[in-house]
Structure formats: C-alpha cells, structure tokens
Amino acid sequence: MKNHTNLRNKILSYTQVDDEILTGELVHYDQILLAKGDTLLAPGKVENRFYYLEKGCVCYYKEQDGEIKVLEFYTEDVFFTDLLSYVNEETSSCYLKALEDTMVFAVNKKVAETSFENSHQLERFGRLSMQEAFMKLFTRVERMTLRSNEERYLRLLEKRPELFQRVPNYLIASYLGITPVGLSKLRKRLATVG
Amino acid sequence: MKNHTNLRNKILSYTQVDDEILTGELVHYDQILLAKGDTLLAPGKVENRFYYLEKGCVCYYKEQDGEIKVLEFYTEDVFFTDLLSYVNEETSSCYLKALEDTMVFAVNKKVAETSFENSHQLERFGRLSMQEAFMKLFTRVERMTLRSNEERYLRLLEKRPELFQRVPNYLIASYLGITPVGLSKLRKRLATVG
DNA sequence: CTATTTTATTAAACCAGTTTAACGGGTTTG
DNA sequence: CAAACCCGTTAAACTGGTTTAATAAAATAG
Numbered sequence: 450m451k452n453h454t455n456l457r458n459k460i461l462s463y464t465q466v467d468d469e470i471l472t473g474e475l476v477h478y479d480q481i482l483l484a485k486g487d488t489l490l491a492p493g494k495v496e497n498r499f500y501y502l503e504k505g506c507v508c509y510y511k512e513q514d515g516e517i518k519v520l521e522f523y524t525e526d527v528f529f530t531d532l533l534s535y536v537n538e539e540t541s542s543c544y545l546k547a548l549e550d551t552m553v554f555a556v557n558k559k560v561a562e563t564s565f566e567n568s569h570q571l572e573r574f575g576r577l578s579m580q581e582a583f584m585k586l587f588t589r590v591e592r593m594t595l596r597s598n599e600e601r602y603l604r605l606l607e608k609r610p611e612l613f614q615r616v617p618n619y620l621i622a623s624y625l626g627i628t629p630v631g632l633s634k635l636r637k638r639l640a641t642v643g
Numbered sequence: 644m645k646n647h648t649n650l651r652n653k654i655l656s657y658t659q660v661d662d663e664i665l666t667g668e669l670v671h672y673d674q675i676l677l678a679k680g681d682t683l684l685a686p687g688k689v690e691n692r693f694y695y696l697e698k699g700c701v702c703y704y705k706e707q708d709g710e711i712k713v714l715e716f717y718t719e720d721v722f723f724t725d726l727l728s729y730v731n732e733e734t735s736s737c738y739l740k741a742l743e744d745t746m747v748f749a750v751n752k753k754v755a756e757t758s759f760e761n762s763h764q765l766e767r768f769g770r771l772s773m774q775e776a777f778m779k780l781f782t783r784v785e786r787m788t789l790r791s792n793e794e795r796y797l798r799l800l801e802k803r804p805e806l807f808q809r810v811p812n813y814l815i816a817s818y819l820g821i822t823p824v825g826l827s828k829l830r831k832r833l834a835t836v837g
Numbered sequence: 838c839t840a841t842t843t844t845a846t847t848a849a850a851c852c853a854g855t856t857t858a859a860c861g862g863g864t865t866t867g
Numbered sequence: 868c869a870a871a872c873c874c875g876t877t878a879a880a881c882t883g884g885t886t887t888a889a890t891a892a893a894a895t896a897g
Contacts, residue, residue, distance in 0.1 A: 576770035
C-alpha cells in the first residue's frame with residue numbers, strides 16, 4: 450500500500466478537506482520511481498500529469514543550442530509540472546529529469562479536474578496552492594530584477610544549501626543565469642574578499 | 644450606476660458563474676478613479692484590495708537606493724494587486740501608481756474571501772485566474788532566463804507596442820532590467836544594423 | 838583499477854551594459 | 868515667456884560577465 454502521509458499533510462496545510470473526500474482523492478495519485486537520470490518529461494510530449502515530489506530531486510530545464518537552461522530545481526514536499534503544457538495541452542519544450550533517485554506521486558489531469566469539479570474543498574486547495582506557487586515565482590522575478598548575480602548566489606547558498614551538495618555546479622550556474630566560468634570567477638572573487 | 648460589463652465578461656471568460664451569484668458579487672467591486680500620478684499603494688501600507696483595471700495604466704514598482712525598479716505595467720482588462728502584501732497581510736514595499744488617468748474596480752479582501760467560501764463557481768474563477776497569472780509570470784521568467792536584452796526589447800516592442808506610447812522610456816528600460824543609457828545604446832545598435 | 842567521461846578551474850581576449858557627466862530638446866509651471 | 872524640470876542621447880572610462888581553450892580533478896563504466 451502506498452504511503453500518502455506527506456502528500457495528505459501537504460494538501461491539508463492549504464485548507465481543510467473532509468477525510469472521506471481526501472482519501473478518495475489520494476487513491477488516484479500513483480507512485481512513480483525514478484532512477485538518477487530518468488526522464489519524467491521530454492520536449493515533444495504533452496504533460497498530462499501533476500506531480501508531488503516525495504523524495505529526491507528533479508531538474509526542470511530547456512535545451513537551447515545544445516545548452517541547458519535550468520528553470521527550477523524541485524525537491525522534497527513540492528508540487529510541480531510543466532504547467533503550460535499541462536493546461537494548454539500543447540507539446541512541451543522542457544525536460545523534467547531526476548538528478549538523483551527520486552519518488553513522486555502523479556495524478557492524471559482528467560482525474561484532478563473532476564476532483565476540482567466535485568469538491569469545493571479540493572477546488573480551494575487548488576486555488577491556494579496555485580496562489581502559493583505564484584508568490585514563490587514572483588519573489589524569484591523580484592530577485593532577478595533587483596539583485597545582482599553575486600547577491601543571488603549568496604542567497605541561494607543561504608536558503609537552499611543542500612542544493613549545492615545534490616546538484617552539479619554548472620546547473621546551479623545555469624539556474625543563476627550565468628556560465629560555469631562566470632560562477633567560478635564569482636566564487637573566487639568572494640573567497641579573496643572574505 | 645457603475646458599469647461592470649467588462650469585469651463581468653472577464654470573470655465569465657474563466658468559468659461559468661450563475662447570473663444571480665455574479666451580480667451579487669459585482670456589487671462589491673467599487674470604482675476608483677485615479678489621476679495621472681495618483682498612488683493606489685505605497686510602501687508601508689498593507690494591501691487589502693484586489694483590482695481590475697478597466698481603463699488606463701498602472702505601474703507596479705519598487706524604489707531601491709532612490710532608483711525605480713519596475714516589476715510590471717498593468718493595462719486594460721487585467722487583475723492585479725500586491726499579492727504578497729494582500730495574502731500575508733504584511734506591509735508592502737512596492738508602489739502601485741497610475742501613469743495616466745485610470746479607472747479600476749476594487750474588491751475588499753474579506754469580501755473576496757467570503758465569496759470564494761460561499762460559491763464553488765467563484766472559487767473556481769479564483770483558481771483559474773490565479774493559474775493564468777502564474778503562467779504569464781512563468782513565461783516572463785523563461786524570457787528572463789533564455790533571452791538577451793535585445794531579444795526581450797524587440798519582443799516587448801512587438802507584443803505591447805502601445806506601452807511605448809504610454810510609458811516613458813526610462814521605465815521601459817527598468818522593466819527590461821537595463822539602464823536608460825543601456826537602452827539608448829541598444830536602440831542605436833539596432834537602428835544602424837537594420 | 839584503469840579508461841573514459843563528466844565537472845570545475847583558470848587564462849586571455851572580448852563585449853554588452855554600467856556609471857558618471859554633459860548637453861539639448863520638450864514640457865510644465867509660476 | 869521665462870525658469871525649472873523632465874527625459875533621452877551621447878561620450879568615455881570601466882566592469883562583470885562571455886567565449887574559447889587548455890588543464891586538472893572527480894566520478895563512472897568497463
């Protein structure tokens with residue numbers, strides 16, 4: 450039997466949901482196990498699932514002229530998907546790839562939509578989790594607008610230090626919007642100043 | 644009598660809402676008229692309203708060391724607010740200022756939340772509008788990650804040409820993440836190449 | 838345990854955009 | 868209508884990052 454405890458608590462952290470409804474919902478979340486390097490989504494596919502990351506790390510990125518451009522790193526206890534592909538049912542241009550052995554729960558779009566229709570409580574959960582996702586993304590835009598590369602590097606080091614253990618440096622560089630060479634120079638500069 | 648036609652159609656573009664419920668909701672949207680330069684929100688205040696922009700242009704920005712950092716321009720037929728302040732009920736650090744004579748409809752947070760509680764249809768509207776806002780913001784992050792300043796300038800020129808008529812150039816520059824000087828050089832470079 | 842691939846650093850030349858400052862055209866205001 | 872301010876451009880010196888390439892170190896596979 451799949452253990453949905455963390456996912457259950459995550460949903461309940463947004464709003465109250467009657468136990469019967471929530472249990473009926475959770476049956477539809479399938480467990481997916483990914484080995485390091487496995488792909489959840491690749492360009493050309495249409496994303497029709499929404500995910501909850503139970504354990505591991507997933508990299509959300511694009512390839513442009515053979516270069517990787519990291520959009521986000523997903524780690525424990527977050528929801529994710531390629532929302533543009535999911536909502537518009539268009540082929541994606543992104544990858545979702547496991548950077549380590551990973552376990553996610555996945556729900557099918559049709560199932561999720563039916564749940565939202567049938568339960569006001571789940572619809573509210575949907576709204577509030579989307580609202581939270583928006584706010585997180587917004588603070589990211591704020592940082593990209595207001596802060597220098599150096600400030601953003603230091604902030605990432607402070608806020609998500611575990612990322613630097615789990616993820617190769619050139620992906621961190623890409624996430625920060627610089628080249629590996631640029632990151633190397635930045636680190637050196639910081640080291641000699643401090 | 645206030646004319647809520649555009650706002651009504653906007654809400655209905657997301658999902659079906661029974662006429663009685665929608666009409667009952669719209670009474671709570673108050674009309675606010677702003678002269679050019681008027682402020683809807685300033686740092687230190689807590690935002691407790693959600694807005695729909697009926698006519699005009701509002702600039703959402705921060706001040707940092709006396710410098711303006713534009714986060715977004717809102718124009719006709721969009722919803723907006725300072726969501727972080729609105730949701731967390733914290734003092735804002737942003738401005739919402741009219742760049743021209745502007746008319747918005749505003750709904751109070753408590754009223755909006757009550758509506759979401761009382762109507763599953765309005766809750767769905769809330770979820771779907773938030774989802775759309777997320778997707779728009781996400782494509783912005785994508786562009787900031789993937790595109791050069793020049794590409795982003797050309798895209799803005801193509802997608803929102805009216806902005807260049809309505810908004811001073813130094814605010815456009817700020818929105819693109821460069822200085823007025825930088826924008827000037829960029830334009831010159833484009834002019835001599837083309 | 839060696840060979841291969843992947844990842845990180847460094848150097849050197851280069852470039853897009855910054856900072857500072859000056860100038861000039863436009864527009865508002867008294 | 869003159870004064871003041873706002874705004875956009877230009878110039879010059881500078882800087883933080885890029886590109887390319889070489890090398891070294893670490894991880895992975897055979």
